[in-house]
Amino acid sequence: MVIREEIEIEGISIILERKDIKNLYLRILPDAIVKVSSPKNLSDDAINDFIKSRIDWIQDTREKILENPPKPKIKYKDGETHYIWGEPFTLQLISNENSKKAFYNADDAVIYLPVPKRSNIKQREKILLELYREEMNKNLNYFLDKCTYFVGCEPNEVKIRNMKNWGNCRKDKRVTLNLKLAKKPPICTEYVLIHELCHLIEFNHGPRFRALMDNFCPNWRGIKKLLNEGE
Numbered sequence: 001m002v003i004r005e006e007i008e009i010e011g012i013s014i015i016l017e018r019k020d021i022k023n024l025y026l027r028i029l030p031d032a033i034v035k036v037s038s039p040k041n042l043s044d045d046a047i048n049d050f051i052k053s054r055i056d057w058i059q060d061t062r063e064k065i066l067e068n069p070p071k072p073k074i075k076y077k078d079g080e081t082h083y084i085w086g087e088p089f090t091l092q093l094i095s096n097e098n099s100k101k102a103f104y105n106a107d108d109a110v111i112y113l114p115v116p117k118r119s120n121i122k123q124r125e126k127i128l129l130e131l132y133r134e135e136m137n138k139n140l141n142y143f144l145d146k147c148t149y150f151v152g153c154e155p156n157e158v159k160i161r162n163m164k165n166w167g168n169c170r171k172d173k174r175v176t177l178n179l180k181l182a183k184k185p186p187i188c189t190e191y192v193l194i195h196e197l198c199h200l201i202e203f204n205h206g207p208r209f210r211a212l213m214d215n216f217c218p219n220w221r222g223i224k225k226l227l228n229e230g231e
């Protein structure tokens, strides 16, 4: 039999379960709830001491979970919300007989996703990513003109890719931008591009680099936060 109670230690509520086990166990569940399992006959003091000895770890772990709640899983289903340049659109799946490429109607805020019959998530994602790639390519010159004007340097080449980071700048002055930037408000692409162009002046992220960013993109810290929020 399991005896379940809720206790509070240093402001954190903890679910305590006493059952037929030999050792104490402490777990933090994905929703940041702390759960302790204890042998049935262990004293309250022993349990409290055990929890208190791990309180720093408990607090750190809970903070991390609460700051980054798990993201709802994207399924590329009808009616799902997806973003283009920071604006919400409703996804609508259509047959891929007439078009293989995704397109959108800005007035109705609908993205049309042509998909083969019985398509899976990966296939749908790939089709939508091509829309983002197209958006990035379409607007690249606008961003480049604006940002090279601010920073006063030009890269040798700019490529659009599906990649892990938002942007990248190599020592040979080639810049790569993540195509998913087209999901975010345009200011995010400007921030990333200015960041990469600043690497043409200063390769590292040291104080000199940050001073350049402060100069060319004063609100870069706020934009960085916006960029890394949500999907």
Ligand SMILES: [Zn+2]
Pocket: 195, 199, 205
């Ligand atoms: Zn960098």
